[in-house]
Amino acid sequence: MLRKYSNSRSLSDNIKLGTLTAFTAGMVNIGSLLLFFSFSSNVTGHYAILAAEIVKGNFYQIAVVFSWIFLFFFGSFTSNLMVIHFNKKNTYFAHALPLILEILCLLTVGIYGQYFYKETLVETELLLALMLFAMGLQNGLTASISNFTVKTTHLTGTTTDLGILFSMFTKAEYRNNPALVDKAKLLLSIAISYVAGAVIAGFTYMFLGFKMFYVVSGILVVIIFYDLSKIRIKKYLKYKRAANFTIENVKGYIKIEKEEKEESIAS
Amino acid sequence: MKVWFKYLAFFGIGLLVFLTLLSVAKNPELIIEGEWNELAWEYEKVDKKDSVHNEYEGISNYVKETIGQDLVIHKAEKWQFLPNGILLLKGEDYTKEVNWCMKGRGNILEIKYDDNSVEHYNLTELSDDKLILNFDTDTHTRGIARLTFEKIN
Numbered sequence: 236m237l238r239k240y241s242n243s244r245s246l247s248d249n250i251k252l253g254t255l256t257a258f259t260a261g262m263v264n265i266g267s268l269l270l271f272f273s274f275s276s277n278v279t280g281h282y283a284i285l286a287a288e289i290v291k292g293n294f295y296q297i298a299v300v301f302s303w304i305f306l307f308f309f310g311s312f313t314s315n316l317m318v319i320h321f322n323k324k325n326t327y328f329a330h331a332l333p334l335i336l337e338i339l340c341l342l343t344v345g346i347y348g349q350y351f352y353k354e355t356l357v358e359t360e361l362l363l364a365l366m367l368f369a370m371g372l373q374n375g376l377t378a379s380i381s382n383f384t385v386k387t388t389h390l391t392g393t394t395t396d397l398g399i400l401f402s403m404f405t406k407a408e409y410r411n412n413p414a415l416v417d418k419a420k421l422l423l424s425i426a427i428s429y430v431a432g433a434v435i436a437g438f439t440y441m442f443l444g445f446k447m448f449y450v451v452s453g454i455l456v457v458i459i460f461y462d463l464s465k466i467r468i469k470k471y472l473k474y475k476r477a478a479n480f481t482i483e484n485v486k487g488y489i490k491i492e493k494e495e496k497e498e499s500i501a502s
Numbered sequence: 503m504k505v506w507f508k509y510l511a512f513f514g515i516g517l518l519v520f521l522t523l524l525s526v527a528k529n530p531e532l533i534i535e536g537e538w539n540e541l542a543w544e545y546e547k548v549d550k551k552d553s554v555h556n557e558y559e560g561i562s563n564y565v566k567e568t569i570g571q572d573l574v575i576h577k578a579e580k581w582q583f584l585p586n587g588i589l590l591l592k593g594e595d596y597t598k599e600v601n602w603c604m605k606g607r608g609n610i611l612e613i614k615y616d617d618n619s620v621e622h623y624n625l626t627e628l629s630d631d632k633l634i635l636n637f638d639t640d641t642h643t644r645g646i647a648r649l650t651f652e653k654i655n
Contacts, residue, residue, distance in 0.1 A: 272606040294527035
């Protein structure tokens with residue numbers, strides 16, 4: 236999910252990354268709505284709210300919403316900065332680092348919310364700011380490493396693209412185009428996964444409360460370790476193959492030498 | 503101009519805008535603190551399927567009795583927001599202490615009662631002398647109600 240970059244990624248890589256991150260984004264978005272009465276993963280609404288608050292002249296709300304939008308932007312900025320600067324040194328590390336930062340942000344929200352939250356407005360706004368930064372990190376990472384194919388924190392673009400694709404499928408030439416069919420599969424799996432995450436968060440909110448963020452962090456840890464385990468297995472298999480190859484070579488070499496010696500003696 | 507300077511200037515301007523806005527604005531939690539007097543209960547939007555066709559707007563007491571009978575706040579005429587998250591609902595020979603806090607960007611007022619029940623109100627308008635709350639009513643009458651207050655203390 237995280238090891239490959241841009242066009243070297245397969246449909247399966249993108250679907251795995253897309254569904255898991257969309258699921259977490261759905262959970263975080265509904266979690267923030269139920270706990271703090273504000274969305275944390277879709278920024279379009281915040282732009283509309285910013286405009287409305289500017290019209291009303293509410294400077295405090297303008298400052299708050301402006302900072303939320305800015306933090307989402309900054310999350311995406313930070314994510315891609317890490318990807319492009321560390322990619323050549325260690326691709327896996329460059330792609331995992333934004334997710335580690337995201338986990339830290341969400342764990343902070345969970346722990347603070349569970350043990351220290353006094354429900355003041357400043358606390359609410361700061362926790363929402365952290366969640367928006369975390370969602371910016373996630374969206375920036377998935378978009379960056381998938382060549383802008385996977386965006387998981389909001390569904391406006393996804394729904395638009397699905398609408399376009401579904402209309403294209405009315406013609407056989409597009410219906411039989413595997414690249415378009417693959418794209419539709421990816422977008423559909425992201426949309427379904429996002430809704431599933433949101434619905435599950437809605438149902439479990441009463442029991443979990445702020446613990447919901449531990450579940451989200453757990454899913455993100457799975458994404459990180461899935462690839463780490465793949466890398467280790469791959470390295471192990473490569474090592475084993477290399478080891479087998481050497482032994483075979485040595486055996487073969489010894490056999491050939493023995494035969495040659497026997498032939499020379501016979502002659 | 504070096505690239506890093508441009509980036510620094512961009513983020514610096516963003517921070518400056520944020521700090522300037524905060525310096526001229528007042529936290530809604532501070533604005534709401536004090537004593538507020540109820541002026542009117544009104545229907546802002548009424549469910550069109552409502553079988554009773556009355557002219558609700560302006561009939562403050564009727565609206566209050568109809569939609570507020572299941573709400574604790576309906577007995578109150580004065581609301582006193584204290585800084586420690588305590589809200590005193592005062593009526594005629596009646597005082598009730600509940601907890602309040604703000605959610606969202608300061609646009610939601612949450613009121614918590616002793617029995618752990620929670621009510622949410624939209625802070626439609628909050629200025630130094632005027633407070634307007636909106637809330638959805640789903641018992642007996644469906645629609646959106648509006649409470650208007652003036653600051654007295």
